[in-house]
Amino acid sequence: MVDEEKSLSRRAFLGFSTWIIGGILALGLFVPGLIYIVGPAFTQAKKEEWVRLGSTQKVEPGTPTLFTTTIEEQTGWITNEKELSVFVYTENNRDYIAMSNICTHLGCRVRWIANQEEFFCPCHNGVFDKEGNVVSGPPPRPLDQYEVKVEGNSIYIKVT
């Protein structure tokens, strides 16, 4: 019993140890719990594939043409079909651009207004020209474009 006053008492030591062990156990559950909750936000499998939209003959030069196609999408344990709507535009039947119909403002779907020659988004009056550039309204950037290739008569876009 040397200097019991200064050294750690048995009671204090046990109390301290309880806190440490309890803390480690709590952390041992909290950290995996956090990883478990946020996990799927960062584990979406990104795959790239070329998807055929349709024939080049459908596209009239000077007018954006709407193509729809379905792609398979894996969300959690469910595989479902997701519909993609893509506007294809060409001026010369050689160079094509493919634009998503999703407004760059807040994700509503734009539609082509033929007599005004503009894309219009009904949610907040966003307006884009035939190449997808912002004409007026709140959209912060032009319509997103897909990478396009033409093989024979078929138009393909790269979906990521």
Add this chain to the structure above:
Amino acid sequence: MITRISDWLDTRIGWRQVWETVFLRKVPKVNWLYTLGSASVFVAINQIVTGILLTIYYVPTPDHAYDSVQYITTQVPAGWLIRGLHHWGASAMVVLVFLHMIRVIIYGAYKFPREITWMTGVILLLIVIGFGFTGYLLPWDQKAYWATIVGTKIAGTPPIIGDTILRIVRGGEELSAITLARFFGVHVWVLPVALLVLTGIHIFLVIKIGISAVPKRGE
């Protein structure tokens, strides 16, 4: 800093008195068997935390139950760990509360004035078994399905009222989506509420009355 905050709180709500009553109370000289109740509480906390986490992905319908459990186990990061803790914790829970009860019986700790503590403990044992029974169905695999066929059949064995009990437990003639949904509801709402309330009473009484000493030879 921490001392100042705890002093500030103590002058207002007097938490130190509560702390001393709960954690620094005087107990007789006892042995390790007296830790079984605390161990049950510890595992119960584990079950609550991991159970809440499992509901983030689990879907209690025949279409999705099995697939969502597989998703948790194989796809979600640390999902295997959370499910594993809940799975093994369930078995540990049953074993611990049972041993806890055996200790109380052998030491005669259920006697006056602790009868109410004992009675709430008996109900808590039934609640834990209820948790085990309802939770067993939720993965919706072959084992879950047939175990619940058998379990609900056993519930249907009493004469006269047996068939009615079976129908109520299954929510109909057959084991179905209704059965899965009600087992889930009971497992995550009814039983947890009952467990928390009764555990509260049980622990309150343990602290209020104090625990019994190890009986001496000849007592």
